[in-house]
Amino acid sequence: MFSLKSKLLVFVMLVGVTFASCKSNTGLTQMVTYVKRHPDWTREEFWTYWQTQHAPKVVPLATYFNITRYQQVQVGGQILPTKSGSETPVSNELVEFDGIAMFLYESPDVLTAMLSHPYYLEVVEPDEHNFIDKEAYGGGMVATFVGTHIEAVDRAKDVWVGSSETRSEYRQLFASYL
Numbered sequence: 001m002f003s004l005k006s007k008l009l010v011f012v013m014l015v016g017v018t019f020a021s022c023k024s025n026t027g028l029t030q031m032v033t034y035v036k037r038h039p040d041w042t043r044e045e046f047w048t049y050w051q052t053q054h055a056p057k058v059v060p061l062a063t064y065f066n067i068t069r070y071q072q073v074q075v076g077g078q079i080l081p082t083k084s085g086s087e088t089p090v091s092n093e094l095v096e097f098d099g100i101a102m103f104l105y106e107s108p109d110v111l112t113a114m115l116s117h118p119y120y121l122e123v124v125e126p127d128e129h130n131f132i133d134k135e136a137y138g139g140g141m142v143a144t145f146v147g148t149h150i151e152a153v154d155r156a157k158d159v160w161v162g163s164s165e166t167r168s169e170y171r172q173l174f175a176s177y178l
Contacts, residue, residue: 026161030149034079034097036136047074049131065114069104081137084144095142
């Protein structure tokens, strides 16, 4: 007869195999940009406008260009200013940021096409002047990083694309802690 621990282990392994077959966004391009708010706005005003007024302007454009994900992170802090595509900062002086914008997409060509589309140029980009500090480094995009997106968990599901042996090894180890 199986012990409760053995049943749990089998369950965890079956769930892991099921989750492993879920679609992963691994391999897509991810752009992460640290955004500085307009100096006339409080951080809360910036976050509210960005979420409730700016995002609805971006959504139709992003979906038209099959952007996989557009996210806003309401967080503030300091970072070294860094130009997109660079691994080294342009200065050793920290600059404040008030949010992080993240885009996930198939290729750099997709983002280039989106940012050169007339709707972006006539609706989205002019709106950025309302709430982003366009006088700050990078036009308010004070640090931007572009890289390959690697997923391991999405919506509480295992989407890691590594070896099944490694997955099994750590699921078994984890089950031993239960």
